[in-house]
Amino acid sequence: MNLNKNTYKNYKSYPEKVIQFGEGNFLRAFVDWQIDKLNKEADFNSGVVVVQPIDKGLVELLNEQDGLYTLYLNGIKDGEASREHSVINCITRAINPYTQNDEYLALAHNPEMRFIISNTTEAGISFEENDKLEDKPQNSFPGKLTALLYERFKYFNGDDDKGFIIIPCELIDKNGEKLKETVIKYVELWELEEKFKKWIVEANTFCNSLVDRIVPGYPRERINEIQEELGYQDKLVVEGEPFHLWVIEAPERIAEEFPAASIGLNTLFVKDMAPYRTRKVRILNGAHTSMVPVSYLYGIDTVRESVEDQVIGNYVKQTIFDEIIPTLDLPLEELEKFAADVLDRFKNPYIKHELMSISLNSISKFETRVLPSILEYQKRKNELPRRLVFSLAALIIFYKGERNGDEIALNDDANILEGFKNVWASYEQQKITIEDLVEEVLKNKTIWKNDIDKIEGLPSLVAVYVEDILKNGMNEATKGVLK
Ligand SMILES: NC(=O)c1ccc[n+]([C@@H]2O[C@H](COP(=O)([O-])OP(=O)(O)OC[C@H]3O[C@@H](n4cnc5c(N)ncnc54)[C@H](O)[C@@H]3O)[C@@H](O)[C@H]2O)c1
Numbered sequence: 494m495n496l497n498k499n500t501y502k503n504y505k506s507y508p509e510k511v512i513q514f515g516e517g518n519f520l521r522a523f524v525d526w527q528i529d530k531l532n533k534e535a536d537f538n539s540g541v542v543v544v545q546p547i548d549k550g551l552v553e554l555l556n557e558q559d560g561l562y563t564l565y566l567n568g569i570k571d572g573e574a575s576r577e578h579s580v581i582n583c584i585t586r587a588i589n590p591y592t593q594n595d596e597y598l599a600l601a602h603n604p605e606m607r608f609i610i611s612n613t614t615e616a617g618i619s620f621e622e623n624d625k626l627e628d629k630p631q632n633s634f635p636g637k638l639t640a641l642l643y644e645r646f647k648y649f650n651g652d653d654d655k656g657f658i659i660i661p662c663e664l665i666d667k668n669g670e671k672l673k674e675t676v677i678k679y680v681e682l683w684e685l686e687e688k689f690k691k692w693i694v695e696a697n698t699f700c701n702s703l704v705d706r707i708v709p710g711y712p713r714e715r716i717n718e719i720q721e722e723l724g725y726q727d728k729l730v731v732e733g734e735p736f737h738l739w740v741i742e743a744p745e746r747i748a749e750e751f752p753a754a755s756i757g758l759n760t761l762f763v764k765d766m767a768p769y770r771t772r773k774v775r776i777l778n779g780a781h782t783s784m785v786p787v788s789y790l791y792g793i794d795t796v797r798e799s800v801e802d803q804v805i806g807n808y809v810k811q812t813i814f815d816e817i818i819p820t821l822d823l824p825l826e827e828l829e830k831f832a833a834d835v836l837d838r839f840k841n842p843y844i845k846h847e848l849m850s851i852s853l854n855s856i857s858k859f860e861t862r863v864l865p866s867i868l869e870y871q872k873r874k875n876e877l878p879r880r881l882v883f884s885l886a887a888l889i890i891f892y893k894g895e896r897n898g899d900e901i902a903l904n905d906d907a908n909i910l911e912g913f914k915n916v917w918a919s920y921e922q923q924k925i926t927i928e929d930l931v932e933e934v935l936k937n938k939t940i941w942k943n944d945i946d947k948i949e950g951l952p953s954l955v956a957v958y959v960e961d962i963l964k965n966g967m968n969e970a971t972k973g974v975l976k
Pocket residue numbers: 514515516517518519520545546547549550612613614615616617618634662663664704705706707708709710
């Protein structure tokens with residue numbers, strides 16, 4: 494039996510009020526879970542239309558299952574083992590704007606649409622100058638969003654009451670402001686009217702937001718066991734941890750429209766989310782991103798195995814406590830408590846968080862999640878944080894795309910992958926030394942947005958570690974950077 498509205502006896506159809514860019518695991522395990530709960534417990538009465546941000550994705554599967562899927566929340570809750578599952582029923586339909594552009598733009602005509610939510614990874618909020626208003630659709634997510642906003646502006650003659658509450662969940666700093674700026678850049682590029690620009694700013698609210706829940710996604714290896722337990726086939730099962738935190742920077746009136754607090758959700762509407770963001774992105778995501786190349790090349794596949802391994806576990810712990818925490822400004826006790834909780838969450842026995850899934854777009858993640866710690870550490874201590882720099886060396890080797898003779902399924906921007914491929918080919922053909930290789934990689938502006946090659950002492954220390962890893966293997970090299 495397949496999961497769909499005919500087989501799910503509690504199926505309910507809600508009026509569409511939310512447009513969601515992204516159909517990935519995270520949004521389904523976090524935002525849609527919250528909306529589903531709000532519908533069931535607070536009469537939020539809102540359906541979500543999912544828009545696939547890139548040409549390939551899960552739209553067909555979602556529609557085949559009438560937007561339904563099973564969410565497992567597995568972990569330790571209030572000190573007790575907890576494993577619960579529920580069917581999420583707030584998605585009404587999913588649209589692929591690459592094949593259904595008219596349907597996509599028609600979403601703007603529904604007067605009840607109120608929220609726009611997105612999660613298009615850190616690579617998603619980008620400006621592509623070749624995008625045009627006439628494109629069906631535009632390449633970038635902000636390009637698509639601008640076209641949708643313009644459609645709404647025209648359809649409702651610039652009515653201020655028809656603006657949206659826009660809450661991006663991408664893990665980039667000031668995601669709401671960045672999205673708004675990018676939309677405005679399109680308005681200027683496409684030479685759209687000033688009145689439209691004014692409507693975007695005055696009738697719509699772009700909220701910065703920060704999300705936190707570990708969502709490993711589809712339980713590929715245990716799916717047969719899970720479907721047996723469920724008694725139906727579900728190709729979109731998603732697994733996450735019970736912990737959740739959503740911090741949204743927004744005016745009070747928005748909290749009233751999204752009454753998450755009324756049903757006990759850990760969704761906070763605040764004036765300034767900066768302290769929450771820095772703590773989470775640097776400690777939790779920084780630990781994830783810095784551990785991935787080290788641990789994966791060491792021979793480990795998951796987060797839990799990484800923190801439980803003697804060598805890698807110590808590497809992760811020392812990185813957090815000795816190199817990340819000293820760069821943060823919140824009270825030490827608070828930071829250490831958060832870090833200890835994060836390590837416990839990493840050890841969640843029910844969650845198999847694949848390092849490879851975290852490795853998606855690792856370069857931009859390194860720049861936003863790890864590089865700030867390196868810079869701040871150097872500023873405060875006048876020296877480089879060795880373990881974080883070691884992680885950069887491991888990342889360069891990771892992007893060679895090979896572990897013990899097996900290909901690594903790298904998942905990043907094609908130009909970035911091409912950049913690494915060329916430099917590694919030159920090295921393999923003995924045209925360049927390790928120092929040259931590191932220099933070429935670090936100064937490559939297709940790979941990095943920052944002048945990472947200009948950080949004092951960094952290229953030479955990275956080269957030392959690259960050589961060490963290549964010569965002695967990840968195990969020995971990692972031990973070398975531990976206390
Ligand atoms: N999985 C987690 O534990 C977790 C937790 C917190 C935050 N996040 C955030 O969620 C993001 C996605 O994670 P996920 O687990 O849902 O991954 P996923 O692979 O399941 O989904 C990725 C989504 O991003 C879209 N996407 C990918 N590249 C894009 C691009 N270049 N432009 C536009 N859209 C693009 C895809 O279409 C898809 O909808 C992460 O990058 C992170 O910022 C994830």
